[in-house]
Amino acid sequence: xxxxxxxxxxxxxxxxxxxxxxxxxxxxxxxxxxxxxxxxxxxxxxxxxxxxxxxxxxxxxxxxxxxxxxxxxxxxxxxxxxxxxxxxxxxxxxxxxxxxxxxxxxxxxxxxxxxxxxxxxxxxxxxxxxxxxxxxxxxxxxxxxxxxxxxxxxxxxxxxxxxxxxxxxxxxxxxxxxxxxxxxxxxxxxxxxxxxxxxxxxxxxxxxxxxxxxxx
Amino acid sequence: xxxxxxxxxxxxxxxxxxxxxxxxxxxxxxxxxxxxxxxxxxxxxxxxxxxxxxxxxxxxxxxxxxxxxxxxxxxxxxxxxxxxxxxxxxxxxxxxxxxxxxxxxxxxxxxxxxxxxxxxxxxxxxxxxxxxxxxxxxxxxxxxxxxxxxxxxxxxxxxxxxxxxxxxxxxxxxxxxxxxxxxxxxxxxxxxxxxxxxxxxxxxxxxxxxxxxxxxxxxxxxxxxxxxxxxxxxxxxxxxxxxxxxxxxxxxxxxxxxxxxxxxxxxxxxxxxxxxxxxxxxxxxxxxxxxxxxx
Numbered sequence: 001x002x003x004x005x006x007x008x009x010x011x012x013x014x015x016x017x018x019x020x021x022x023x024x025x026x027x028x029x030x031x032x033x034x035x036x037x038x039x040x041x042x043x044x045x046x047x048x049x050x051x052x053x054x055x056x057x058x059x060x061x062x063x064x065x066x067x068x069x070x071x072x073x074x075x076x077x078x079x080x081x082x083x084x085x086x087x088x089x090x091x092x093x094x095x096x097x098x099x100x101x102x103x104x105x106x107x108x109x110x111x112x113x114x115x116x117x118x119x120x121x122x123x124x125x126x127x128x129x130x131x132x133x134x135x136x137x138x139x140x141x142x143x144x145x146x147x148x149x150x151x152x153x154x155x156x157x158x159x160x161x162x163x164x165x166x167x168x169x170x171x172x173x174x175x176x177x178x179x180x181x182x183x184x185x186x187x188x189x190x191x192x193x194x195x196x197x198x199x200x201x202x203x204x205x206x207x208x209x210x211x212x213x214x215x216x
Numbered sequence: 217x218x219x220x221x222x223x224x225x226x227x228x229x230x231x232x233x234x235x236x237x238x239x240x241x242x243x244x245x246x247x248x249x250x251x252x253x254x255x256x257x258x259x260x261x262x263x264x265x266x267x268x269x270x271x272x273x274x275x276x277x278x279x280x281x282x283x284x285x286x287x288x289x290x291x292x293x294x295x296x297x298x299x300x301x302x303x304x305x306x307x308x309x310x311x312x313x314x315x316x317x318x319x320x321x322x323x324x325x326x327x328x329x330x331x332x333x334x335x336x337x338x339x340x341x342x343x344x345x346x347x348x349x350x351x352x353x354x355x356x357x358x359x360x361x362x363x364x365x366x367x368x369x370x371x372x373x374x375x376x377x378x379x380x381x382x383x384x385x386x387x388x389x390x391x392x393x394x395x396x397x398x399x400x401x402x403x404x405x406x407x408x409x410x411x412x413x414x415x416x417x418x419x420x421x422x423x424x425x426x427x428x429x430x431x432x433x434x435x436x437x438x439x440x441x442x443x444x445x446x447x448x449x450x451x452x453x454x455x456x457x458x459x460x461x462x463x464x465x466x467x468x469x470x471x472x473x474x475x476x477x478x479x480x481x482x483x484x485x486x487x488x489x490x491x492x493x494x495x496x497x498x499x500x501x502x503x504x505x506x507x508x509x510x511x
Binding site: 071072075076080083161162163164165166170173174176177178179181182183 | 322323325326327346350387390391392393395396404407408409410411415418419422423424
């Protein structure tokens with residue numbers, strides 16, 4: 001375990017990079033996922049088709065494939081950005097399919113009477129969704145959304161492997177192979193690093209869940 | 217009828233061409249075959265006796281390293297590391313087709329040896345003190361050095377020093393010694409890390425990175441794979457002695473490997489191994505480096 005104490009600054013930096021990936025990807029994926037969920041329940045067929053296609057593509061492609069396209073496909077088309085941008089966007093796009101489905105399940109859980117009532121007082125589709133449906137849907141989507149986000153945090157290791165480097169897992173690889181440290185303690189350190197992010201994230205989610213819960 | 221005959225003749229001719237093309241290709245690739253000792257005898261209880269007795273050996277190597285360790289489309293292993301493995305196995309009386317090649321990426325080399333998943337590792341494996349704490353090294357059998365690979369048209373990168381004042385991004389494999397050493401010349405934000413060098417070559421082609429750095433041996437392989445779109449700068453800035461990794465403390469086996477390497481260098485097998493593999497893209501044949509003591 002000496003390796004963890006000697007190299008704690010590397011682990012901290014790795015933790016920082018992983019957090020940065022997760023923060024940006026998390027925000028982006030929530031926005032995109034909500035938008036796509038809106039598309040999937042929209043009254044317009046093309047929008048619904050677009051939403052369904054999006055979910056089908058990103059939910060069924062392995063994350064590594066999505067990231068591969070981001071890191072090597074997009075630059076081949078002449079678009080240049082840092083691998084951090086590509087990796088974070090790739091991770092967000094992939095996760096957005098799952099976020100969308102979690103949100104859609106919440107929308108489906110809101111009784112149809114709510115939407116009908118909103119329509120009858122003259123709200124449009126966007127207003128109905130924003131002011132009536134989503135606020136109620138949020139209450140029931142916290143647990144599945146939490147699982148999706150925690151899975152995303154762990155998936156950030158795969159994004160890190162596509163050129164970003166310096167994330168928690170990459171730090172572990174650097175320790176164990178370039179510096180020849182025994183792999184078990186190194187990976188214990190990596191696991192601890194992820195737990196430092198995911199356990200508080202889980203606690204935060206259960207707190208939010210209690211706060212928004214209503215008696216039905 | 218006449219047409220039918222013509223068609224048949226054309227098919228026969230093209231099949232013949234195809235066959236000969238394939239035959240030619242593989243004959244070229246299989247240029248090297250290590251001599252196999254006839255019933256060698258070893259002292260009882262030694263590692264050599266054990267392997268010679270079983271008639272099989274598991275060697276860890278890379279399978280995606282052109283010129284050193286590469287598995288071709290037919291599943292055959294090629295490269296200088298493979299040839300070195302075959303030379304050593306041959307001395308144990310084990311023919312090449314009795315060798316189990318286990319893919320051993322850089323990060324798994326020590327672990328596989330410690331867990332006994334492989335009997336030895338010949339995988340562009342640089343000898344260093346840290347690694348020597350966990351495994352024993354025989355050799356070195358080749359002296360590589362870290363270098364830079366750039367696009368053929370790039371004249372601004374002439375060596376590691378020229379990276380200092382540029383904004384060039386440099387790609388390397390994560391967890392590799394070259395990726396550690398290049399940090400002396402560039403800061404972390406300009407270092408791009410992938411799990412394999414082939415991804416680095418893609419990044420270089422796309423312009424996402426301006427240079428790839430690792431041992432010149434590996435870079436030569438990438439140049440040969442990419443039809444000379446790239447070039448090796450030719451300014452080595454490290455010494456990377458490649459060793460044969462074996463289980464920690466097996467001094468007898470280490471001495472045996474060193475002896476095998478020495479004999480191979482004396483009778484020309486070593487040079488032949490080089491010329492039929494990595495020597496294809498390099499002008500000069502290396503000498504066998506001075507071997508280290510095993511104890």
